[in-house]
Amino acid sequence: MFVNTLEPRFLETDALGHINNTVLPMWFEASRDPLFRLFSPDMDVKNWKLILASFNINFHAETHYGTSVEIKTYINRIGNSSFDVYQECWQNGIKTVSGISTMVHFCHSEKKSIALTVAQIELMKEHLFEQ
């Protein structure tokens, strides 16, 4: 598990008074940085190795401005060239949002997927979600 602590931004609220739903994919992407670093250790955007195939987000409770949130990031499926990332947003002891993103190991110049290496799989296995 990777944990990322974020301060909700006032601008991330909406007129209903709490964090707008479109903010969560941004917090979740920001919290996948350790995975980006695993695939592109130098964080060079010209040598990027991952693309996002899909994501789904489930809202369980309102998330508010004024208190930090913890984003917990786990691997919960490792395929041949793709894997699923499971993430939760916690605030004040409440799981407010959860979601799954499917990422693909990808070669941008050839525009095709690449098999995950044994080393990548071993590193990801350290962060598996276990219920």
Next chain:
Amino acid sequence: MFVNTLEPRFLETDALGHINNTVLPMWFEASRDPLFRLFSPDMDVKNWKLILASFNINFHAETHYGTSVEIKTYINRIGNSSFDVYQECWQNGIKTVSGISTMVHFCHSEKKSIALTVAQIELMKEHLFEQ
């Protein structure tokens, strides 16, 4: 079907050179405005009737800056107090992204769901997705 034509914004690109994935939930929310208007005709945010329970987004192709996109919005499930909205993003004749959002008819003061009215259901039926 509702159609919303949008110009991708330069700031919505990322370092990979195309539209960042976190932008799509924003375009899709913006394109659900006609549904917001159906439930809150005066668009008064203090009298809001809908909440988002979940959404999922599937990326089929890159979306680019420099050419307009068309967001097509359909109803594809009508439940007792909730309904699903199916949306597609099209650019240059290509369906680049699709997604489903589950919305709940909701009373913010009592914090509970409300049954959809016959009138609301009739209006939504005009925009059903038919494959």
Next chain:
Amino acid sequence: MFVNTLEPRFLETDALGHINNTVLPMWFEASRDPLFRLFSPDMDVKNWKLILASFNINFHAETHYGTSVEIKTYINRIGNSSFDVYQECWQNGIKTVSGISTMVHFCHSEKKSIALTVAQIELMKEHLFEQ
């Protein structure tokens, strides 16, 4: 003058119930697209010719969700290699925000400014702000 009509997005509101101040630089950037097109007719982001040196924004009145806004874009200074863009946001007949951005004609590969051409200056002169 260039005019761009935008629908404020629900997500662009904040907990105070109106459009958050950080949204205006985004609307203004989006409304400078015709200037981007003037300098990079093919809108190829790999061959970009402009950078932003500074901007200032003045808030005159609240901007609201639920009604479209008009962004008016003018040139109000043409220098040797730089120029100023003056922009106004209007909603319901009220000028709610105004701002000035200083743009520089720039070579990204050599990382230095380039003199504006006579043709560029002539095109910009058609959009001068005259009080």
Next chain:
Amino acid sequence: MFVNTLEPRFLETDALGHINNTVLPMWFEASRDPLFRLFSPDMDVKNWKLILASFNINFHAETHYGTSVEIKTYINRIGNSSFDVYQECWQNGIKTVSGISTMVHFCHSEKKSIALTVAQIELMKEHLFEQ
């Protein structure tokens, strides 16, 4: 001086490969949280005391994804009911962006400015910018 350390988000880059200019007002607003807390200690958005009158931002160098930034926040003018906040963004020992925001002590229900109290002024004086 208040210091806020932020991790630039991948989604905050644009097609030019570095952080988009419209992101800076967001980082600066997020870094004014300690001032919001000074005026609204309970961070209750229904009892908000500040509005933004204007801001200007100057870009000195590119800001990049992959390395944290430090936002330094100072008070550099204290008026009767308003004050100026001076902020700098630093990355890898380089001041990449600076800006000034003018904030007004404001009563949202009566829609008018309120004189700063002696206590508020004393607290702000602890964070004055001195060149």
